[in-house]
Amino acid sequence: MKRNKGISQAGWMAIVAGLIIIIAAMGVVLYLTLPAPEKPTLTVFSLWSGTEEENFLEALETFEEDTGISVRHVGYDTLELLITVPTQLQAGVAIADVVIAPWPSWILSLAGEDYLTNVKDMIDTTKFPETYLDVVTADSAIYGVPFKVSGKPGFWYRTSFFTDNDLTVPTTYNEFETLLADISAIDGVDAAIASGNGVGWPLSDTTEAFIVGLGGYQLQLDLIFGDEQFNSTAVKDVFVELASLLQAGYFSVPDDFDAQVAKVWDGTYGIYFQGSFITAFEPFASNLDDVGFFPLPETDGATGAVDYAIMPALTKHADEAQQLIEFLASAEAQEIMVGLGGFAAAHTDVPDSAYSSIDLEVLQFLRTVTIVPDLDDAIGGTFQTTFWDQLKALWVTPTMDLDTLLQTLQDEWSAPSF
């Protein structure tokens, strides 16, 4: 403001006035041209987006046709959903009438605050595997309806690779070790087991398979919730075994997890521990007839996730929400979701014909074991990144000191967020 040239004060005020008018006009235009937000009867929150969301919307269409109840779906990020729902319920307002989430302990803590409706009488409890219902049951009230199931069933392989090399699927742990030795002996094989890379989750998935397989599913649960220490004998035994397999050279150098699929296919590696979604990757995807898996023998659990539908008690549309819950719990709805591929239904009445044969195998296996949460996903935080880092170190140096490794993990453990 050194010189007095330029716009006068009156001029500036005119600019201000003009600006205010423009912005107000913008507001009015927007207000008039935007369609009023639809007010559907029910609102559903979930983590889904993209294809998963499209699949769900298709299933919802059937519901809307059958009942005439309009439903809108809003997809959220993990942390957003974990914050939005408790905040709403704490505020005494249920914006969501139904929420679909894969965290049983979170559901139970919501139930503990009396935020959820008991859905026991809305479903036929005989149609769901007990293990799925147990984790959302408290005081004989059930708070979640199992809907979709995804899991990490075991080691994937090319069936023709096995037949060509006279290999058989192991049914005991000893047979498993023999298998690893046999595969390693084959010409052209660099390592028996492919190791995936990424930020570290493929290695942690594999490690957890051993924790559950050798230590039992309860061990995994105890580790998650702090009822067991990482430096206990049970856990150390698992890691000792894992380290010995690593030292025997049975695991490959970690590489891009999707690229490893091709290497399993061409015989560079023999088997690959992965989640069932791996069937969507080439060359598996186009050759599903030639793809098989087997769980770590004698295991009693598998890491995975079950999506549960829950109903906040404060919903303003209890009747309609109940109808939606009943629909989601029905074989009909679940069959639609399954038909679109990639996951398994929780309802036992969904016909086998709805699945691709490999999806069916995964499902049938998952029904026979207890599904437990993924260890590092459940604990999260610094534990997860430490876990990944330590495993990467272990894969590179299998002779490293296990006591230090386990102590580091124990130090980073903190109570799971959900």
Add this chain to the structure above:
Amino acid sequence: MSRLNIVARLKKAKRFTILTHVIAWAVSLIWIIPFLGVVMASIRPLPEILNGWWNFEAFNPTLRGFFEAWNHPTAPLSRALLNSLIVTIPSTFIPILVAALGAYSFARFKFPTRDFLFLTIVLLQTIPQQMAIIPIFNIMINLGLWNNYIGLILVHSAFALPWQILFLRNFFSVLPVEVEEAARIDGASYFKIFYKIVLPLTLPALASLTALQFVWVWNDFFFAIILISSPELKLATQAVPVIKGRLFIDWNVLSAASIIVMIIPIAIYVALQRYYVKGIAAGAVKG
């Protein structure tokens, strides 16, 4: 001083000027590059962006990003902008009025506890949002104003008052008081004096407050995410993280969304820059 000395000094001055100009323009380049980047990214297709927006071998500008951001399925910016306007405009004008009334009485009236009250109010301007948000959350729930724009507007208005009252009081203090005194002698009420005489003279100060408050409320995120939850009520700042997503980022759409959201406060700043800067310089410390 000898002539040689003068020449040497002039040379030194010239070098200094060149140096300062170089530094100044280098600095401006560094500061503007991020904005340049996001503008580029908003009009170029994703593959070009991933190759580096500073590369111009392939240049196929497109407005797709803006369309997708405007009509985004989960967080459409069309609605988010409207929502932000609905909140920001009242949150700008209400506190100005309230602050002006209050500041005037601090400047012109003498009453017990005046200085103490004033000091307390001014001290409140350094209170961070975090220090008040939990009780505010509970208050809103009890008033039935949680997830309601009225609640948010009230909170923004209240938080604006401390610095606005300070600013306006200082402004009023230097306004010559004779006209008001004359009107008082003529028998005008205090309200009339305030409304008819003082306010018109205060317009430049009000312009500063308008600029600062509008930008502040528009840019707010913390109050918004805690007090506004329904998807269709979300404000512009809440829409942006949703569009970002988590694993895969569509830079084209995200940049377009960012530009849409920031163009409004930038426009206010550019148009009202003189008042905006005056406001900050006068210690209206809304950082």
Add this chain to the structure above:
Amino acid sequence: MKGEPTIMSPRQITTPLLFLTPALLLLTIFVLFPVANTIYISLLNQEGEFVGLDNYAEVFGRRDFWNPQNLMEGKSPPYGASIHNGIWILIHLPLSVFFGLLLAVLLREVKGGAIIKSAVFLGMVIPMIVGGILLRFIYDKEAGILNGLLRVVGLGHLARTWTAFPQTILLALILGSVWIWTGFCMIVYSAGLEGIPVDLFEAAKIDGASRWRIFWRITVPMLRPATIVVVTMTLLWELKIFDIVWVIQRGGPGGASNVMALDMFLDAFFSIPPNFGTASAIATILTIMTFGFAAYMVNRMVKS
């Protein structure tokens, strides 16, 4: 305050009260009471019982709030939210103040200085959420210009998404926030510089003082009020940081970018049941850290 004209002062109290009531009402309900309430809540546990300073002790016992071990052993972050804010202050405050002052001084004498100032200040005008997006963009492995630069000078092997790694995210965010905040320091110092009477400079020049001397002996001391404002507001901003951290990695990865405002937010709105006690404790700790400066600054403002 200046001498008030007695004619303008109403004799009864009702008029001042009327003028002040709306403001007092809003302030009491939405600012004063909440602040007092927050302090009160910080002394309660989750069941509502009075537990004194337990929440404060608990908060400092938490590794995501206070983890100096990692720092002292020279490991990478996370060091705990409070330490992260501390590091933020240590790096961001001197840099912003320095660049703010430097730019304010330089741009006075540069043609087009006003435009450059506007450009630098732009970072303060945008929402911090968008600021975070801009930073994330700069640091991206493929799309980010920082890595582009590294590749150009042959250091391409260092290229990575700097905000995806616990070792680097904090520093990346801090330096990025300097870019955002410097404009504020610059503007305040600019105004401060204009407030210095020109004759002081003239007199010094006549006396043959060098630029350096003028700067240190005249400019800096005369800028003291501005410096107080700049330091206090910058401190406050560094302690309140939330939006940037939220939009980039929600405080991750692994808590390496956690800050106090985020920590209290999670305590209040992520915990089931909400942990308002510890959240309030964190908020109080945060506020106390500026309180000394804030009170001093405000005192000076009111006196002036």
